[in-house]
Amino acid sequence: MGFTxxxxxxxxIESRVKLPTFVLRLRVxxxxxxxxxxxxxxxxxxxxxxxxTASLLGPSVGAQESVDEARKERExxxxxRASALRELEAAKLKDAELAELLNYLNVEIATTEFAVDNLRxxxxxxxxxxxxxxxxxxxxxxxxERLKEEIATIAVAGFVRATxxxxxxxxxxxxxxxxxxxxxxxxxxxxxxxxxDLVRVVEEEGxxxxxxxxxxxxxxxxxxxxxxxxxxALEADRFESAELKAEFEERVGVFQDKxxxxxxxxAELTAYIIANTPxxxxxxxxxxxPGDPSVQGYQWPVAPPYRVSSGFGPRIHxxxxxxxxxxxxxxxxxxxxxxxxxxxxxxxxxxxxxxYGNAVVxxxxxxxxxxxxxxxxxxxxxxxxxxxxxxxxxxxNTGWSTAPHLHYELRLNGKPIDPLPYLP
Numbered sequence: 244m245g246f247t248x249x250x251x252x253x254x255x256i257e258s259r260v261k262l263p264t265f266v267l268r269l270r271v272x273x274x275x276x277x278x279x280x281x282x283x284x285x286x287x288x289x290x291x292x293x294x295x296t297a298s299l300l301g302p303s304v305g306a307q308e309s310v311d312e313a314r315k316e317r318e319x320x321x322x323x324r325a326s327a328l329r330e331l332e333a334a335k336l337k338d339a340e341l342a343e344l345l346n347y348l349n350v351e352i353a354t355t356e357f358a359v360d361n362l363r364x365x366x367x368x369x370x371x372x373x374x375x376x377x378x379x380x381x382x383x384x385x386x387x388e389r390l391k392e393e394i395a396t397i398a399v400a401g402f403v404r405a406t407x408x409x410x411x412x413x414x415x416x417x418x419x420x421x422x423x424x425x426x427x428x429x430x431x432x433x434x435x436x437x438x439x440d441l442v443r444v445v446e447e448e449g450x451x452x453x454x455x456x457x458x459x460x461x462x463x464x465x466x467x468x469x470x471x472x473x474x475x476a477l478e479a480d481r482f483e484s485a486e487l488k489a490e491f492e493e494r495v496g497v498f499q500d501k502x503x504x505x506x507x508x509x510a511e512l513t514a515y516i517i518a519n520t521p522x523x524x525x526x527x528x529x530x531x532x533p534g535d536p537s538v539q540g541y542q543w544p545v546a547p548p549y550r551v552s553s554g555f556g557p558r559i560h561x562x563x564x565x566x567x568x569x570x571x572x573x574x575x576x577x578x579x580x581x582x583x584x585x586x587x588x589x590x591x592x593x594x595x596x597x598x599y600g601n602a603v604v605x606x607x608x609x610x611x612x613x614x615x616x617x618x619x620x621x622x623x624x625x626x627x628x629x630x631x632x633x634x635x636x637x638x639x640n641t642g643w644s645t646a647p648h649l650h651y652e653l654r655l656n657g658k659p660i661d662p663l664p665y666l667p
Contacts, residue, residue, distance in 0.1 A: 383449030526610020571652035600642025
């Protein structure tokens with residue numbers, strides 16, 4: 244069976260020799276690649292539509308660009324801050340900074356893992372294409388040699404027939420037989436020319452396959468280099484993340500230990516107050532309303548302005564997520580500022596109390612007592628009578644405290660209650 248092939252868009256070959264399948268496959272693949280790189284009418288139409296849409300929706304597109312720019316700026320700021328935090332030792336980072344850097348690394352690790360997976364998948368595809376191109380190249384070389392051998396065989400046979408052409412013509416039984424034999428000889432002599440054209444086609448496909456092999460090999464090298472770089476960055480981020488997690492978990496443990504110890508301090512102080520308060524001065528079972536006479540006469544334990552940095556009630560650590568009960572008011576102040584008795588009474592305790600640091604407890608009768616903690620130094624002793632406004636000590640940073648302040652508590656029958664409603 245014959246078929247028609249167009250070579251270089253000008254040469255047409257009519258041949259009974261079947262073109263190898265790999266040649267057709269490679270040609271189709273090459274043409275598809277050319278189509279991908281050549282803009283067609285649909286692509287041009289798409290460009291025109293996009294341009295028209297942009298002109299009609301100018302403000303919206305501009306707004307989107309502004310949003311994208313703002314997002315990019317935020318990401319750059321975040322990356323710059325993360326870079327700055329990386330320069331510091333984990334132990335020197337604050338809890339919030341440590342959590343921020345750890346979260347950044349987690350995002351970085353997830354992003355890099357995604358990129359690594361994509362690179363690996365792409366590398367598998369490119370390596371398969373490389374193997375296919377190499378096979379096509381080998382097939383083309385083999386087919387070229389086969390065709391050349393066939394041309395040589397046919398050429399020799401044709402030469403022999405040609406030398407006997409005159410003898411065959413005149414030796415035929417009839418004129419029609421002579422012309423038929425002459426036609427067969429001419430066809431046999433024409434076949435090598437067609438085969439030579441086919442050789443040129445196969446050789447061209449071989450050169451195309453060679454270029455594909457070269458391109459695929461180069462792409463494989465580049466992908467392997469990118470993959471190695473990404474894997475190196477991933478390993479470094481994972482190592483750094485593991486160190487930060489260890490530091491983070493250690494801080495959680497330390498904080499929880501402090502919470503547990505603080506609970507013990509609260510329980511011990513509660514037991515001490517109950518044990519050392521006369522039974523006759525016990526108060527009501529529940530906290531009375533602010534207007535009740537039993538809770539009148541309290542004042543702020545520091546001079547104004549009053550800056551409450553932390554109130555009474557449960558507190559959840561914003562970074563660790565652990566929960567603890569805050570049993571009083573943290574009131575800001577400078578180290579050495581005087582601490583005033585909120586109401587008159589008798590000093591029940593004055594000394595060191597674990598996480599409370601230097602602390603003074605004043606019994607006011609009726610089951611009520613007040614605590615003044617973290618003092619730099621104390622100005623009273625146990626058993627001493629004090630009046631409202633007397634200096635019982637000075638603001639400090641002792642015990643479990645991160646900055647100078649006064650921790651002030653109001654207790655009823657030894658148990659903490661919210662002091663804020665009873666302050667003027």
